Amino acid sequence: DAKTTQPNSMESNEEEPVHLPCNHSTISGTDYIHWYRQLPSQGPEYVIHGLTSNVNNRMASLAIAEDRKSSTLILHRATLRDAAVYYCILRDGTSGSRLTFGEGTQLTVNP
Amino acid sequence: GAVVSQHPSRVICKSGTSVKIECRSLDFQATTMFWYRQFPKKSLMLMATSNEGSKATYEQGVEKDKFLINHASLTLSTLTVTSAHPEDSSFYICSAGLAGSRDGGELFFGEGSRLTVL
Numbered sequence: 442d443a444k445t446t447q448p449n450s451m452e453s454n455e456e457e458p459v460h461l462p463c464n465h466s467t468i469s470g471t472d473y474i475h476w477y478r479q480l481p482s483q484g485p486e487y488v489i490h491g492l493t494s495n496v497n498n499r500m501a502s503l504a505i506a507e508d509r510k511s512s513t514l515i516l517h518r519a520t521l522r523d524a525a526v527y528y529c530i531l532r533d534g535t536s537g538s539r540l541t542f543g544e545g546t547q548l549t550v551n552p
Numbered sequence: 553g554a555v556v557s558q559h560p561s562r563v564i565c566k567s568g569t570s571v572k573i574e575c576r577s578l579d580f581q582a583t584t585m586f587w588y589r590q591f592p593k594k595s596l597m598l599m600a601t602s603n604e605g606s607k608a609t610y611e612q613g614v615e616k617d618k619f620l621i622n623h624a625s626l627t628l629s630t631l632t633v634t635s636a637h638p639e640d641s642s643f644y645i646c647s648a649g650l651a652g653s654r655d656g657g658e659l660f661f662g663e664g665s666r667l668t669v670l
Contacts, residue, residue, distance in 0.1 A: 475658070484558075484645045484661035485596070528595070539586055540647070540659055542596040 445529045450547040453519045461514040461546055463529030468509050471534045476503065476514045478525040479545075485528065488514065492534070524550045554580045556648050558662035565636055566670055572632045573665045575646035581626035582648035586659070587619075590643040602629040636669045643667075 446464040453459040465474065476488040489496055489503045491512075496503040502515040516523055528545040532538055555578040565571050575585055583604045588596040600621050601609040608621035618640075620632040629648075633640050643666050647659040 477659075477661075479596075482643070482664065482666070484556075484647070484664045486661070487658040490658060526595075539598060539601055541598055542588075544595050 445531060445543050447527075447529050447543065447546045449544065450549065452549045452551060453516075454551050455521060456518050459516040459519045459523070459548065459550075461516075461527050461529075461548065462511065463513070464511045465529070465531055466510045468531055469533075472531040473534055474503065474505060474509075474512050475530045475532050475540065476501070477528045477530065477540075477542075478523075479528070480525045485542075488527070490532070519548075519550045521550050521552060524548055554578075554648075554650065554660045556646065556660045556662040558644075558646055558665050560665060561663060562666045562668075564668045564670065567637050568635055570632055570634045571636055571667060572630055573644055573646075573667075575629045575631070575648070575662055577627045577648045577660070580648075580650055582629075582650070583626060585623060585629040585646055585648045587621060587629070587631050588645045588647070590645060590664075596645060599631075604629075633667065636667070638669045641667055641669045 473490050473492050475490040477485040478488055479485040489501050491503045504513045526545040526547050528542050530540055532540050557576045559574045585602040587599045590596045598611050599614045602621045602623040604623045610616045623629040643664050645664045647661045649659045
């Protein structure tokens with residue numbers, strides 16, 4: 442499985458943007474970049490995913506570097522409910538392929 | 553969005569007993585489901601891939617006779633922890649994706665099942 446590297450923790454203030462980085466220098470051409478987040482004692486929640494182009498949805502934006510060796514998850518206005526562990530994961534674009542979690546980034550949002 | 557439900561959410565059992573955890577896809581069919589376990593303050597560890605109508609594929613180091621997985625239908629996978637011991641106490645989480653999805657699409661996760669073995 443291709444590996445990702447994320448900072449262990451980050452802090453943000455409420456209502457400010459948050460940029461969560463992820464390095465994936467060994468990404469292959471068929472790997473999609475996925476982001477999930479997990480609140481304490483809950484299952485992970487899908488945030489966003491993409492292949493080459495930047496992606497936007499109601500939760501976040503995903504900015505993918507041109508060489509695809511890194512990406513950034515952008516929360517445009519952090520809220521206290523965004524405090525969670527954020528996982529950046531590479532998933533092969535084959536039907537049924539598995540998702541292997543790294544350590545993730547613990548995001549703290551200060552009021 | 554698609555929903556995956558786990559049952560029970562919490563279970564406490566005595567050492568030596570077996571415990572079954574169910575994972576259901578409520579509004580979609582899932583030919584493949586995944587089972588994870590998570591220890592406190594740690595990341596999710598993939599245990600096995602559950603395939604409908606065939607044997608599960610276990611990750612290296614996971615005992616298949618200890619963690620029995622059955623995927624009898626397109627909406628139900630079960631994980632049975634056999635002869636549970638205190639070291640099996642953990643948070644067990646299942647996930648599933650839409651059958652036939654070919655773009656590495658999102659996975660939907662259950663709420664998790666917390667097992668405590670006394």
